[in-house]
Amino acid sequence: xxxxxxxxxxxxxxxxxxxxxxxxxxxxxxxxxxxxxxxxxxxxxxxxxxxxxxxxxxxxxxxxxxxxxxxxxxxxxxxxxxxxxxxxxxxxxxxxxxxxxxxxxxxxxxxxxxxxxxxxxxxxxxx
Numbered sequence: 001x002x003x004x005x006x007x008x009x010x011x012x013x014x015x016x017x018x019x020x021x022x023x024x025x026x027x028x029x030x031x032x033x034x035x036x037x038x039x040x041x042x043x044x045x046x047x048x049x050x051x052x053x054x055x056x057x058x059x060x061x062x063x064x065x066x067x068x069x070x071x072x073x074x075x076x077x078x079x080x081x082x083x084x085x086x087x088x089x090x091x092x093x094x095x096x097x098x099x100x101x102x103x104x105x106x107x108x109x110x111x112x113x114x115x116x117x118x119x120x121x122x123x124x125x126x127x
Contacts, residue, residue, distance in 0.1 A: 004095045004096070004097060006121040007020070012085055014085060019080065019082070021078075022034070022079070024097060032053075032116075033098045035096045036080045036094065038093045043108065044109055044111065046107075050069070050098065055071075066082065066085075067081065092120040092121070094117050099115065
């Protein structure tokens, strides 16, 4: 069974909305925070949002007020509601399970450097 599987990506016009979903079969309880990262071609990955087991959420500045992360512990799922999408939101979005003790870091860094990663889902925002 694949531990992390993303869905919900697609193409949308600027101002549109998408909801990404991730099933996280092997990552339950308090050991892991769940996060969404994204990568644009030629660039490193950047943290978009992260949610702790108690529901505390973190967002990078560029998505605050537009994106919302949530989780359903009963269904082992995490979601990213994305509203008012902009072309700069385009990229491959990854669902990631991070050990809870890792510091929240918004600076770009190599993809898959830490944690457990899904295969990704593409989001394209274009008119």
